[in-house]
Amino acid sequence: MSFELVVAILIATVPLLVIFPSLFALTTWLERKALARIQNRRGPNKVGIPCTRIGLFGLGQPAADGIKMLFKEDIVPNGADRLFHLLAPILALIPAMLVLCFLPLDFSFVAVWDESIAKDIKAVQGFALDGAVIFFFAITGINTLSVFMAGWASRNKYSLLGGMRAIAQMISYEIPLVLSAVVVVMMVGSLNAKEIADAQMGWNWYVFTPWGLAAFIIFFIAALAETNRSPFDLPEAESELIAGYFTEYSGFKFALFFLGEYISMFAISGLAAVLFLGGGEGPWVAVYPWLAVGWFLAKIFSLIFVMIWLRGTLPRLRVDQLMAFAWKFLLPISIINILISGIAWHLREQGAAVTAGVWGVSLGILYVTAVGLNKLNRANVKPREYKYAE
Amino acid sequence: MSFLGGGIFSGMAVTLRNFVGSYFDPDRLTTNDYSWRPEGQLPQSAGEYPREEGEQLSDATTVTNYSRNFPMLLHDGGDNPMDAIRCVACQICERECPPQCIYIEKDYGEDGKFIKRPAVFDIDVSVCMSCQICVEVCPFDAIVMNSQFELSTPNRFDGLLLRREDLLKSNGYYHRIHPEEAAQRDQRMAEEKAAKEAKKKAAAEAAKKKAEEKARAEAEAKAQEETGDKEEEAQ
Numbered sequence: 307m308s309f310e311l312v313v314a315i316l317i318a319t320v321p322l323l324v325i326f327p328s329l330f331a332l333t334t335w336l337e338r339k340a341l342a343r344i345q346n347r348r349g350p351n352k353v354g355i356p357c358t359r360i361g362l363f364g365l366g367q368p369a370a371d372g373i374k375m376l377f378k379e380d381i382v383p384n385g386a387d388r389l390f391h392l393l394a395p396i397l398a399l400i401p402a403m404l405v406l407c408f409l410p411l412d413f414s415f416v417a418v419w420d421e422s423i424a425k426d427i428k429a430v431q432g433f434a435l436d437g438a439v440i441f442f443f444a445i446t447g448i449n450t451l452s453v454f455m456a457g458w459a460s461r462n463k464y465s466l467l468g469g470m471r472a473i474a475q476m477i478s479y480e481i482p483l484v485l486s487a488v489v490v491v492m493m494v495g496s497l498n499a500k501e502i503a504d505a506q507m508g509w510n511w512y513v514f515t516p517w518g519l520a521a522f523i524i525f526f527i528a529a530l531a532e533t534n535r536s537p538f539d540l541p542e543a544e545s546e547l548i549a550g551y552f553t554e555y556s557g558f559k560f561a562l563f564f565l566g567e568y569i570s571m572f573a574i575s576g577l578a579a580v581l582f583l584g585g586g587e588g589p590w591v592a593v594y595p596w597l598a599v600g601w602f603l604a605k606i607f608s609l610i611f612v613m614i615w616l617r618g619t620l621p622r623l624r625v626d627q628l629m630a631f632a633w634k635f636l637l638p639i640s641i642i643n644i645l646i647s648g649i650a651w652h653l654r655e656q657g658a659a660v661t662a663g664v665w666g667v668s669l670g671i672l673y674v675t676a677v678g679l680n681k682l683n684r685a686n687v688k689p690r691e692y693k694y695a696e
Numbered sequence: 697m698s699f700l701g702g703g704i705f706s707g708m709a710v711t712l713r714n715f716v717g718s719y720f721d722p723d724r725l726t727t728n729d730y731s732w733r734p735e736g737q738l739p740q741s742a743g744e745y746p747r748e749e750g751e752q753l754s755d756a757t758t759v760t761n762y763s764r765n766f767p768m769l770l771h772d773g774g775d776n777p778m779d780a781i782r783c784v785a786c787q788i789c790e791r792e793c794p795p796q797c798i799y800i801e802k803d804y805g806e807d808g809k810f811i812k813r814p815a816v817f818d819i820d821v822s823v824c825m826s827c828q829i830c831v832e833v834c835p836f837d838a839i840v841m842n843s844q845f846e847l848s849t850p851n852r853f854d855g856l857l858l859r860r861e862d863l864l865k866s867n868g869y870y871h872r873i874h875p876e877e878a879a880q881r882d883q884r885m886a887e888e889k890a891a892k893e894a895k896k897k898a899a900a901e902a903a904k905k906k907a908e909e910k911a912r913a914e915a916e917a918k919a920q921e922e923t924g925d926k927e928e929e930a931q
Contacts, residue, residue, distance in 0.1 A: 344711045346724045619711045620704065676700050692833050694791040 314426035317416050322406045329603070330568045331368035337614045339364070344618035378557040386554065387459040394456035395552075395559045398566035401448040402573060407432030408442045409576040410499045410585050415596045433499040440497055442577055443484055446532065449570060450476040453541065453551050456563070460554035468550025471625065472541035475531055478629060479538075482636035483528035486521040489640075489647045490581045493518075503585025511584040516669040517647040522582040524640050526609070529574040531632070533567065536617035543622060575609035576602070634683050635676075642675050761874055764841035766821045767830055769863040770870055777864050782838035784812040789830035789839055797823035798830065817860040821847060837885055843873050 335350065342349030350364030382391055414427040428434065435441065450473060457469020490512050491497055494505045512518030531538035542550030552563045579585060583605050586598030623631070646668045653664050718724045771777040790798045801816035830839050842865065849855030871878040 340715065343715045343718045346714055346718050348725060615708060615711060615715075616704075618715075619707045673700070680700055690829075692792055694788050694833070 310420070310423050311426055311430075314423050315430050317413055317423070318427050318431050319407065321413050321416075322411065323403070325603075326403075326406055326569055326572055327565065329572065329607075330565055331372070333568055333571075333610060334371070334564075335365060335368050336611070337617075338367070340611070340614045341618050344615070372561070375558055375561040380557040380559060381554070383461055383554050386461045390455050390459035391554075392559070394452050394459060395555065395562035395566070397452035397455060398449065399562050399569065401445045401452075402566045402569035405442050405445050405573045406569070406576070408435070408438040408499055409433060409573065409602070410503045410580060411599050411602060412586070412595070413599070435498065437497045438499040439487060439491060439502070439577075439581075442499075442573075443480070443487070446570065446573070447480065449532075449566075452566075456555070457551040460551070462554050464547045464549075465551050465553045468541045468543075468547045468553070471547075472534065472551060474625075475534075475538065475540060475628060475632075478632040479528040479531035479636075482524050482632060482640045483532060485637070485640040485644060486524040486528065487577075487581055489517055489521040489644055492644070492647055493651060499580050499585075503580050503587070506584040507587060509584070509587075511582060511587075513582040515650075516665055516672060517643050517650060518582055520639070520643045520672045521647075522578065524636055524643070525578055525582065526612075528632075528636065529578060530613065530616070531628070533571045533574055535571070535613050537620040537622050538628060539622060540625060540628060571610060571613065572606055575606045575613075578609055579605040630683060635679050638679060639672070639675055643672065646671060761876060763843040763845075764828065765826060765843055765845050766824055766841070766847075766858070767819060767828075767839050767863070768842040768865045768870075769817060769860070770838055770840060770867055771864055772867055777866070778813065781813050781864065782836050783814050783817065784836055784838070785814040785817075786835070788833050788835065792829055792833045794827060794829060795823050795825050797821070797825075814860060817863060819858045819863060820856065821858055822852065822856040837881055840870055840874075840877075840881070 339349040350367040351361050353364055353366035353370045354360045354362035355366065382388055410433040412428070412431065414424040414431075416427075432438065432441075453472040453476070454469040457465040457467075457472070460466070490502060493512065494502050496502060496505075506512060513522045530536075534541050540550075541547075542552070544550075547553070552560055555563060579602060586602040588597065588601035588604075591598050591601065650664050650668060653660055714724070770782050772780040772782065774780040785800055785802045787800050787802075790796075790800045797820040799816065799818040799820075800814050803811045803813050803815035805811050826841075828841055831841055847856070867878070867882075
């Protein structure tokens with residue numbers, strides 16, 4: 307392996323390993339701050355520069371949390387499976403970090419001094435792989451295993467219940483997630499993340515088409531469930547299961563779970579940005595290519611903010627509601643969405659009138675389907691009846 | 697918003713309003729800890745918390761008029777609140793309470809006759825879930841929600857079991873903490889009372905009329921009888 311190739315590989319991978327964990331620290335701060343403000347509190351505001359009373363809006367909080375996590379005792383319960391108890395948090399982090407390389411973050415602009423290194427970087431980047439989207443879903447599937455491993459190895463009923471819930475939830479929501487991504491893959495005709503992003507150049511984002519909008523909404527909902535975010539955070543429902551599958555984790559193992567969870571949030575938001583929001587496209591990208599990375603991160607962050615916002619808004623679902631929503635609502639509507647997008651693909655580029663007709667009809671079909679499914683699934687709930695009063 | 701999923705958007709609008717509002721309106725930040733106390737004088741035990749009726753910790757920790765915490769019992773003034781307690785110990789709230797945190801015993805006089813008031817009325821606030829169902833079902837407007845939140849105590853069993861005496865609050869206190877709701881409730885009670893009295897009056901009048909008619913009919917019958925007698929005599 308030549309020296310240039312090593313440099314290229316380092317430039318292609320190290321920024322991913324630096325940017326996202328540091329964004330994780332920032333996101334924990336952002337989440338606590340945003341949730342606090344939603345609840346009319348101040349949030350972390352004391353930890354700033356050490357040994358002074360400068361608060362810096364609590365920006366030192368993630369560092370303080372990290373130090374605390376490092377120095378906490380690492381407890382393994384009596385009778386727990388020590389090996390798998392150790393492996394689970396590692397397995398939670400690795401796939402999350404691994405899928406980051408399928409996001410089209412092009413760092414070749416770093417190598418300004420050597421054209422050939424820039425070329426090498428372009429060659430080794432993971433998203434240039436044909437089938438990057440398939441790899442993405444295949445590797446995120448391992449996450450389920452780590453969650454169940456943690457639940458099983460802990461020898462704790464709450465952990466196990468959390469792990470079982472996670473299995474049911476993640477497998478159920480993986481289907482609408484993949485089926486809504488299929489819409490975009492069909493329209494582009496490629497599984498290459500770079501080609502999918504490039505196909506949306508010139509503000510032709512898929513979120514601006516009826517089928518793309520429906521797929522984006524389904525994808526986002528399923529992504530919330532896949533990353534165990536509220537309102538689908540049943541595997542770690544603190545009011546029911548203490549902390550779910552990581553009840554028995556402390557110290558740095560807990561931090562690894564935490565990190566893995568946030569990294570997979572970034573990864574799945576990044577995939578949403580690639581599939582529906584035009585990847586790194588934005589104003590002035592043509593002039594300054596490095597801006598693409600900035601726009602991409604900005605899109606990821608706005609999706610993350612919506613996730614935090616939803617966490618501050620919605621209550622947690624019940625288990626039966628969760629499963630019914632996946633199988634009886636999201637799955638049928640995503641299959642109908644695939645049919646619609648297939649028809650739309652065949653009727654493309656046939657004049658503005660045909661396009662407008664297709665758009666109107668597909669919007670109508672999607673809305674009617676959603677309302678109809680909602681009516682069909684609505685539980686027969688009556689107002690509370692008082693037995694003794696009146 | 698009435699389209700599908702519109703409830704989520706209106707909920708998100710509420711949270712966004714709070715998110716943005718808390719930066720511009722300092723009154724929104726209700727949890728200003730205990731900064732109103734001089735430094736180094738934070739409360740050391742539960743007894744140090746304000747215990748006066750309706751007293752809140754500071755102006756910074758305001759409780760809005762719409763805040764509800766745990767139920768309280770109402771009385772209509774007087775030196776001895778137990779004489780004016782609205783509760784008649786009908787036990788409807790006890791039976792409807794979902795977590796069953798209310799315990800009521802009826803009061804009996806020396807002659808063993810039921811006096812319409814509770815001898816024991818306990819609410820276990822460690823069990824109460826603040827659902828307000830007792831308030832909804834009470835036909836006597838005797839139980840309403842209190843907004844007092846400072847209930848910390850060093851004793852988690854007896855300390856969190858509120859007795860009848862702890863729960864008794866005057867109607868004036870209710871007007872102070874929930875002015876709108878109390879005014880509405882009083883108005884409704886007055887209307888119901890007026891309606892009841894009107895009905896009673898109407899019933900009394902009807903009874904009177906009936907009695908008069910009956911008397912007239914009797915008098916007529918008597919008169920007829922008398923005339924009949926006379927006729928017989930004449931014959």
